[in-house]
Amino acid sequence: MPVVEVENVSKKFKYQGKDFFALKDISFDIEEGEIFGILGPNGAGKSTLLNILIGILFPDSGNVKIFGKNPLKNNDLFEKMNFVSGETRFHWALKVKDIFEFHGRLYGIPKNKRITETKKLAKFFEIERIMESKFSNISTGERMRLIMAKALLNSPELLLLDEPTVGLDPDIAIKARNEIKRINKELGTTIILTSHYMHELEQLCDRIAFINKGRIVDIGTVESVKLRKFATYDLIIKVRSVKNKEFLRKRGFVIKGNILKKELPADENISETLSMLAEKGIEITEIESRKPTLEDYFVKILGGKK
Numbered sequence: 001m002p003v004v005e006v007e008n009v010s011k012k013f014k015y016q017g018k019d020f021f022a023l024k025d026i027s028f029d030i031e032e033g034e035i036f037g038i039l040g041p042n043g044a045g046k047s048t049l050l051n052i053l054i055g056i057l058f059p060d061s062g063n064v065k066i067f068g069k070n071p072l073k074n075n076d077l078f079e080k081m082n083f084v085s086g087e088t089r090f091h092w093a094l095k096v097k098d099i100f101e102f103h104g105r106l107y108g109i110p111k112n113k114r115i116t117e118t119k120k121l122a123k124f125f126e127i128e129r130i131m132e133s134k135f136s137n138i139s140t141g142e143r144m145r146l147i148m149a150k151a152l153l154n155s156p157e158l159l160l161l162d163e164p165t166v167g168l169d170p171d172i173a174i175k176a177r178n179e180i181k182r183i184n185k186e187l188g189t190t191i192i193l194t195s196h197y198m199h200e201l202e203q204l205c206d207r208i209a210f211i212n213k214g215r216i217v218d219i220g221t222v223e224s225v226k227l228r229k230f231a232t233y234d235l236i237i238k239v240r241s242v243k244n245k246e247f248l249r250k251r252g253f254v255i256k257g258n259i260l261k262k263e264l265p266a267d268e269n270i271s272e273t274l275s276m277l278a279e280k281g282i283e284i285t286e287i288e289s290r291k292p293t294l295e296d297y298f299v300k301i302l303g304g305k306k
């Protein structure tokens with residue numbers, strides 16, 4: 001059974017008195033243990049979708065099921081879920097330990113378990129040192145780790161992350177990404193993630209959905225989604241000296257000085273080409289294969305040029 005089932009979900013908002021669809025006829029499933037990424041330009045409907053899944057917003061039409069049940073009729077489902085937003089803030093005067101205590105109580109976790117879970121999470125996210133600090137005094141990276149730790153207090157089976165690394169230093173963002181992967185691997189948590197950082201989605205997600213103007217444009221593994229838009233990639237080879245020019249041209253190489261360039265089908269490996277060059281006694285000094293990134297895909301699907 002999928003952990004999340006979204007079926008024909010639409011959501012309208014009003015803008016200057018007129019209705020518009022923030023989400024239109026969205027359908028997809030997420031399986032247990034997946035990291036599922038949602039990408040798309042500003043205003044595409046990503047946060048709206050997450051807010052529907054966590055019960056903050058109601059869809060105008062369509063159905064959502066979490067663990068096979070309608071979350072709007074089964075409030076207890078929210079005990080198995082948690083949500084992280086890069087924009088989450090707590091009261092400035094609260095100490096970090098108070099934030100754990102407050103949310104632990106909110107989730108109805110008994111005192112003993114609250115204490116042990118808080119200890120365990122503070123250790124996992126390496127924030128033991130700031131437990132006595134006020135929220136206003138902790139750094140951005142510590143805040144993000146605190147938010148992530150707090151979101152695991154109720155041991156969620158489903159975790160929703162809306163731009164979890166926004167505004168973080170690259171080194172802290174790398175740590176946060178590692179944590180996301182670790183939570184997924186070690187605790188088996190199913191994760192839904194939105195991000196503007198393409199490499200983040202590429203690195204973390206088992207599958208992604210690209211949303212544009214409230215509709216799903218593409219869905220699948222990162223590789224399969226890219227393959228649909230990019231049939232070829234460039235192979236650039238620097239050689240010591242070019243021999244057999246005619247032969248190389250016939251094999252599809254463009255020759256410039258001692259650089260050979262060839263467009264390969266997306267599913268073709270470079271080894272065949274390399275061994276063919278070796279057989280002809282051509283000595284290779286450098287190789288570069290320019291495979292399209294998710295960023296290239298993003299730009300292409302939105303009709304821009306890179």
Ligand SMILES: Nc1ncnc2c1ncn2[C@@H]1O[C@H](COP(=O)(O)OP(=O)(O)OP(=O)(O)O)[C@@H](O)[C@H]1O
Nearest residue numbers: 013014015022040041042043044045046047048049
């Ligand atoms: N409560 C609301 N009332 C009216 N319009 C809204 C509301 N919430 C969102 N919108 C609009 O709905 C659209 C989708 O917004 P949403 O926040 O889901 O986009 P997003 O994909 O998360 O964008 P971003 O990448 O900027 O975070 C936007 O045009 C936004 O202005």
Ligand SMILES: [Mg+2]
Nearest residue numbers: 046047048162
């Ligand atoms: Mg958003």
